[in-house]
Amino acid sequence: MLANIRIVMVATTHPGNIGAAARAMKNMGLSDLALVNPKLFPSEEASSRASGADDILASAKVYESLDEAIAGSHRIIGASARLRTIAWPELTPRQCAEMTAAEGGQHQTAILFGREHAGLTNEELERCHYLLHIPCNPAFSSLNVAAAVQVVAYELFQAAQGAAGAKPETMPDLATGAEMESFHDHLIRTLFDIGFLHERKSSPALLRRLRRIFNRAALEKTDIHILRGILTTIQHRLGIRTC
Known part of the structure; x- marks a missing residue:
């Protein structure tokens, strides 16, 4: 299941957040990191913040467009802290993890994380099947992007552990x-x-x-x-x- 999950960071400004996200991914058994137009990568700061997750950074794929990064993904989920003018099907990190675990990693899932200052644009969210929202203090709901990756990665890891050995549901052949x-x-x-x-x-x-x-x-x-x-x-x- 975890091998078929891609973490996509879009237009990340601070390389330290890329390193911290890589560390969070390795902590939780994730390995597929995609970067769309990062401001600075590779970077010494990213390597420093990765704290041993250098293999995740070394294998990270850099893309010029979001469409390239998600071309092979069957389910696309966009993390967002803001409500949108057009309602999108919404998941919490736990619901996202449970849905992914239920199909046993039969499809590649891409989870998108946007810019530090503005998140994902409406045009980027148009590519998504679901919007992922992390419940938190409504008076201070802007979560650091690396912290958001950590929360989602933790739920994915827990769901994968719980599903270990279980027979996954037979899933249809979804479009990419x-x-x-x-x-x-x-x-x-x-x-x-x-x-x-x-x-x-x-x-x-x-x-x-x-x-x-x-x-x-x-x-x-x-x-x-x-x-x-x-x-x-x-x-x-x-x-x-x-x-």
Whole structure:
């Protein structure tokens, strides 16, 4: 289970937080760290704060975009301390861990942690199936990103220990992040083609709601093939060439 969990840190400003997160991961048996556009990495400060988790830093993968970091992930969960204008399915760290343990690591799960000062953007959360919220003092709810990784990693470790030896539920073959992005692009192009969307009048909130509908459905690979077949047929009927 733990081997199939990827911790993704997005646009981290302070390298010490990367090192502290690596240490938290190694404490709890996690090893897959992905960094999206970190301000400074590698770094002596990151190595110092890792306190022996240098192997996690050495194997960390650095990406230029979030889409690249989550391309192979089947379930994407974004950590956020803020409520959003459009409701997203929400999990606590324990619920996240229990859900992951129930499927026995059959799918790759990516858990996203955002910038120290602002967290994840709405556009980044659009890539997520769930929003992860750590309950804490409402008068002081901004948690250090490395501390947030520690809390989530602890719950994942506990759930993995509890599930050891148990037979996991048989899970469907879920679509990956890359497959979902390709579908969303195809859907939006088709909605423009049929006139449902208009270049100058398209609402970001509407596009966000469309993403939420399909992300919430946890589409399988077969579902994606069917839906894209429908979209392609519509385009063909309109005489539109598709790639």
